[in-house]
Amino acid sequence: MNKAVIIALDFKNFEETKAFIDQFEESLYVKVGMELFYAEGPQIIKYLKEKNHKIFLDLKLHDIPNTVKSAMKNLARLGVDMVNVHAAGTIPMMKAAVEGLIEGTPEGENRPLCIAVTQLTSTSEEMMQEQILINETLPNTVLKYAQFTKEAGLDGIVCSALETKEIHEKLGLDFVTCTPGIRQASDSVDDQKRVVTPEKARELGSDYIVVGRSITRAQNPVETYQLINKQFLGL
Numbered sequence: 001m002n003k004a005v006i007i008a009l010d011f012k013n014f015e016e017t018k019a020f021i022d023q024f025e026e027s028l029y030v031k032v033g034m035e036l037f038y039a040e041g042p043q044i045i046k047y048l049k050e051k052n053h054k055i056f057l058d059l060k061l062h063d064i065p066n067t068v069k070s071a072m073k074n075l076a077r078l079g080v081d082m083v084n085v086h087a088a089g090t091i092p093m094m095k096a097a098v099e100g101l102i103e104g105t106p107e108g109e110n111r112p113l114c115i116a117v118t119q120l121t122s123t124s125e126e127m128m129q130e131q132i133l134i135n136e137t138l139p140n141t142v143l144k145y146a147q148f149t150k151e152a153g154l155d156g157i158v159c160s161a162l163e164t165k166e167i168h169e170k171l172g173l174d175f176v177t178c179t180p181g182i183r184q185a186s187d188s189v190d191d192q193k194r195v196v197t198p199e200k201a202r203e204l205g206s207d208y209i210v211v212g213r214s215i216t217r218a219q220n221p222v223e224t225y226q227l228i229n230k231q232f233l234g235l
């Protein structure tokens, strides 16, 4: 498993994204989410691929199995490295997502990794119990959703780094944990509830950390990225 820091490109449009990306000389692992993809569509993926960056296309699909399968078939043609769904869509929907990816991936290419969001890092245990009406602890809910995800044939989950250790213990080190909600101790947590530092995420065994605002809003994004990279990879 290649561990990596994934930079969330939560920008309004192509111009803002290009201005950010142009500051970096190295090849990055970046995440394109709803904001940027809905503004620019597949051309933003094409641009980032041409620049040799790896891409996590984070559209968090959650619909009936037939719709998710067809959507994934189209996303597979974009040649990204990773995509995601919501595990709450249930096992049949997650199986359909993988089927769509397999069908849509051009011959000779690897299908993108497919991971499932368990509980958003902006959700606390209290919110989950009172507003999503799940009468369980948050770690148990993440573990159960992760088991369903594995059963459906996906490659891993999105969770908080706080849950990573147990997930790897119970589901194996090959089962990918991609963990947003990353902040330096001095950063504002914003809308995130389950927050972990890059060093702690490394200790807990996250495979990927997703970092947005801590890098994109930094005075010097390149230096901040390099620092977080060192902290996470233990260099």
Ligand SMILES: O=C(O)c1cc(=O)[nH]c(=O)n1[C@@H]1O[C@H](COP(=O)(O)O)[C@@H](O)[C@H]1O
Pocket (backbone or CB within 6 Å): 008, 010, 031, 033, 058, 060, 084, 117, 119, 120, 121, 122, 158, 159, 180, 181, 182, 190, 192, 210, 211, 212, 213, 214
């Ligand atoms: O799937 C995701 O990437 C995701 C899942 C989750 O549970 N929490 C979460 O924050 N994210 C994404 O990770 C990024 C975190 O951004 P920052 O809070 O700015 O670091 C955002 O682009 C979110 O959409």
